[in-house]
Amino acid sequence: MRFVILTDTHFVPRGRKLYGLDPAQRLAVAVEKINASHNDISCVIVSGDLAHWGERAAYASLSGVLAGLKSPTILMMGNHDRREPFRLEFAGADRDPHGFVQAVHTFDAATIVTLDTLNEETPDQAGILCQRRLEFLADALASAPTDRPLLLFQHHPPFDSGLRYMDTIKLANGEAEWDVIASTRKPDYLFMGHLHRPIAGTWRGIPFHIQRALTHQVAFDFETAGYIPGTLEAPDYALVDVDKGNIVIHQRSFLYDGPAFSLHDPKAASSRSTRELAEVGL
Numbered sequence: 001m002r003f004v005i006l007t008d009t010h011f012v013p014r015g016r017k018l019y020g021l022d023p024a025q026r027l028a029v030a031v032e033k034i035n036a037s038h039n040d041i042s043c044v045i046v047s048g049d050l051a052h053w054g055e056r057a058a059y060a061s062l063s064g065v066l067a068g069l070k071s072p073t074i075l076m077m078g079n080h081d082r083r084e085p086f087r088l089e090f091a092g093a094d095r096d097p098h099g100f101v102q103a104v105h106t107f108d109a110a111t112i113v114t115l116d117t118l119n120e121e122t123p124d125q126a127g128i129l130c131q132r133r134l135e136f137l138a139d140a141l142a143s144a145p146t147d148r149p150l151l152l153f154q155h156h157p158p159f160d161s162g163l164r165y166m167d168t169i170k171l172a173n174g175e176a177e178w179d180v181i182a183s184t185r186k187p188d189y190l191f192m193g194h195l196h197r198p199i200a201g202t203w204r205g206i207p208f209h210i211q212r213a214l215t216h217q218v219a220f221d222f223e224t225a226g227y228i229p230g231t232l233e234a235p236d237y238a239l240v241d242v243d244k245g246n247i248v249i250h251q252r253s254f255l256y257d258g259p260a261f262s263l264h265d266p267k268a269a270s271s272r273s274t275r276e277l278a279e280v281g282l
């Protein structure tokens, strides 16, 4: 099984820009690359902050770009999202019995569980798993097939990353999430967005992957606490392979349009500039 992860698309209404970037234009490049490179993927998961200000026009623009994907999508909520305008443009998106945008997707090779960590009731950039969502998680973990990996997706990390401002807006009740996990089943992998940086590690023994954003990024800065330091580092999408219980995650810098060459080519190796290298080509 293969699937793609994109996150933090931060769409704005068509024609507008955000921090100098056009999220729609950028996602269109990703869609083109994904369609051209992968004809065997099960889904594309977009793990929250689909829209920057959460208005319907932004979701309409996102819907238009995602329509170009050949693969099905699984869309999730982030702190910038709003469920009602989202639903107006994505009526067929995941919805649990309480209206949260979360679901269990069972594939032959893995089970994908998505959680909705948006705190819309008491608007807050931090995430929350209310009692209903904790119960959903408990049911999902307890009932998923045990013969294949369980991959848990949520927008907000339940732990500190060292990015000081971002740590103030993590999942507010990560301990409650941990209590559910500890009493049911540990996911085999935890995937998140929100931090706008590529980060990997383990949380209480669970390996995790945090995907870089599609749009603006958060700086490699462990000092600034009073605001979120931003950058425009290049984005990635992740290609995840799950095969016989093994999980391999590739990152693709999909905006790259520089030289492609053979590392075995002596002419390429002795090129004196990237321009000369580009002329060597493949």
Ligand SMILES: [Fe+2]
Pocket (backbone or CB within 6 Å): 008, 010, 048, 049, 078, 080, 194, 195, 196, 213
């Ligand atoms: Fe974000």
